[in-house]
Amino acid sequence: MxxxxxxxxxxxxxxxxxxxxxxxxxxxxxxxxxxxxxxxYSSKNPEEIYPPYHAEDESIKIKDQDYEKCDISTGEWVPNPEAPYYTNKTCWAIHEHQNCMKYGRPDRDFMKWKWKPDGCDLPVFNPYQFLDIVRGKSLAFIGDSVGRNQMQSLICLLSRVEYPIDVSYTPDEHFKRWSYVSYNFTLAHYWTPFLVKAKEEDPNGPTHTGLFNLYLDEFDESWTNHIDEFDYIVLNAGHWFYRPAMYYEKGRIVGCRFCQIPNITDFPKTYGFRRAFKTAFKAINSLENFKGITFLRTFAPSHFENGLWNQGGNCVRQRPFRSNETLMEGENLDLYMTQMEEYRVAEREGKKKGFRFRLIDTTQAMLLRPDGHPSRYGHWPHENVTLYNDCVHWCLPGPIDSWSDFLLHLLKMEGWRSHKERNSLA
Known part of the structure; x- marks a missing residue:
């Protein structure tokens, strides 16, 4: 019992x-x-871990005038004491060379500005709105390391809502894919600094920055074969065209950029730049199944002063320029206008096939931000590195967080266009 x-x-x-x-x-x-x-991360300040939450962030407000009248490409930088909306301690996506706070940058004011277009307002990026708009969709950044810089900025801004998981098909860091599981949203980056087929001919080259063979009329299939699936692509290129290159068209050398080889014509950098964009846009317009929107994010000027990038040039300013303090001129203007001209041609050709091209015109805004680059704050002072002062990329947090303000505004414009079209058909 x-x-x-x-x-x-x-x-x-x-x-x-x-x-x-x-x-x-x-x-x-x-x-x-x-x-x-x-x-x-470890932090004694809870606000460093959990950025301030505002209930109004979850509301989506659409006003006719925001979409019909606002030219966001020209304006001024105005103080924004609420920024930044993340820190280098809350976001793991920041590339080491753009992690300016980690490596001892002493000033903070460069993070506390927002872009104010002339005659209208551009709202600060709302991560809830963005993820709601792109729910069930996909976006790819295609271009160089400044494009990757932009993608990492976006990941950090979205970290207030959700962190993505890595779903990359390959361990190659040049081709990354991230998934926002709760929103079924995919974010990707395709590394293609010249946008066209390219090969490094000499890792040293005449300026110790490599010599590249650029096949200016041939698609770079590392990205052109993979973008059918995307709802949005953001194209960019620029700074790699400063490097020495051999230019090929129809399989033969037609000239070069600063190759210093006898009997080969030395072209200006805009020659290769123009043809690369022409070919990239041709690749997009030749796709059979691509139904997405192509955004061109325009050239972001560098800000080397007192010397070239490899001759001691630096960028140590600590505030933005006012619009009347500097002009877009010289090579910056040449590259910008070359992009715009090829974009307009592609936009007209694409429209005939029902393709959509849109412009993220950030050039004027970034021309005014000499204070936003890593400079020497991309590594520890005692490290024996071969890097130059970086006046090309952008600190995170930093000025390029505003590029997401531009992108979200344009996505909302697309929604507004669709809304108007539906009403006109009703």
Whole structure:
């Protein structure tokens, strides 16, 4: 008679122990999951981990005048004391060479500005709105490391809502894919600094920055074969065209850029730049199944002063220019106008086939931001590195966070266009 009683008591105890273990496990799992994005960081200030939350961020407001009248390409930088909306301690996506706060940049004001277009307002990026608009869609950044810089900025801005998981098809860091699971949204980056087929001929080259063979009339299939699936692509290129290159067309050399080889014509950088964009746009317009929107993000000027990039030039300013303090001129103007001319041609050709091209015109805004580059704050002072002062890329947090303001505005414009078209057909 004792055995059944003993067994019953033991069963009850076992069940209680199992219940307790399950409860503890669930609690631990919840805590770990909630804190996972921040496990890499330690901070005594809760606001550094959880950026300020504003309830109005979740509302989407559409006003006719915001879409019909606002030219966001010209304006001024105005103070924004609420910025930044993330820190280098809350976002793991910041590339080391753009992590200016980690490497000792002493000033902070360069993070506290926002772009104010002439005659209208451009709202600060709203991560809730953005993710709601792109729910179930995909976006790819195609271009060089400044494009990757932009993608990482976007990931950091979206970190207030959700962190993505890496779903890359390859370990190659030049081709990354991220998934926002809750929104079924995919973000990607395709590394193609020249936009066309290219090969490094000499890693040293005449200026110790490499000599590249550019096949200016041939598609770079590393991205052109993979963009059918995307709803949005953001194209960019620029700074790599300063490097020495051999120009090929129809399989033969037609000239070069600063190759210093006898009997080969030395073309200006705009020659290769123009033909590369012409070919990239041709690739997009020749796609059979692409139904997405192509955004061109215009050239972002560098800000080397007191010397070229490889001759001691630096960027140490600590505030933006006013629009009347500098002009777009010289090579900056040449590259910008070359892009715009090829964009307009592609836009007209694409329209005949039902393709959509849109412009993220950030050139004037970024011309005014000499204070936003890493300079020497992309590594520790004692490190023996071969890097030059970086006046090409942008600190994160920093001025290029505003590029997401531009992008979201344009996405909302697309929604407004669709809304008007539906109403006109009703």
């Amino acid at each position: 004792e055995f059944p009683l003993r067994n019953n008591r033991q069963n009850i105890i076992n069940k209680k122990n199992i219940s307790i273990l399950i409860a503890i496990t669930l609690i631990l799992f919840t805590i770990v999951r909630l804190s996972y994005p921040f496990l890499k």
